Amino acid sequence: MSEKYKDQVQFLLVYVREAHATDGWQAKANERDRVLLAYAETIEQKEEHATACARKLDIRFPVMVDKMDNKVERDYTGMPDRLYLVGRDGRIAWKGDKGPAGFRPPELEAAIQKELGLPVTIDVEAIRRKAAAKRAQPPPARKPN
């Protein structure tokens, strides 16, 4: 999407604190994928994590690491992940829901299309209904130990 709209929209990634640090709330999926990072204690460590992330995910737009005071992260309630579109007028044009469940890039694309005055080709309501249905499902049964 960032490639598709790169001439019309500035994409920026703000790297925030680890959601599933090894010394915090470790996630099984990260253990499986060998993404094992402890909480960064210095800005240099945070930059290393951001570098690894940008490389792995092939991020082609500017990455900015939030400072150790986490101010930008707090101002935008950016944990664990979230999307926004800021309009040309400097105001919030669209705010995505809290990730990971609320991190839905197609909704951002719809907001971009609207902001640029293009025909909106994405059915946001259908995406939201599908996400709500998924949330309402009972969690999968746990395997006995």
Add this chain to the structure above:
Amino acid sequence: MKRSGMLIIGGVAAGIVWAQNPQPAPPGMPPEQRAKYEEYVKRMGDSRGDGKLKAGDPAPDFQLKQLHSERVLQLSQFKSKKPVALVFGSYT
């Protein structure tokens, strides 16, 4: 009197616990993960949740250095030029 005093103290204590931890772990979460989740919620504080920012509000300005570059980017530099898609996240 003694009993009602105890009740008040108990109520205040429960209120303090709730205020410090307004989001207990979901009921289905395995017990071994529960404490870690609750510690995570506490650590992240105001960075989680829905926040107060909403569509139509002025976007809080910030200035951060671009990774692997000497360039410093400020959100407001794009005002009147281009919309900005902000992606918040981490590797984990």
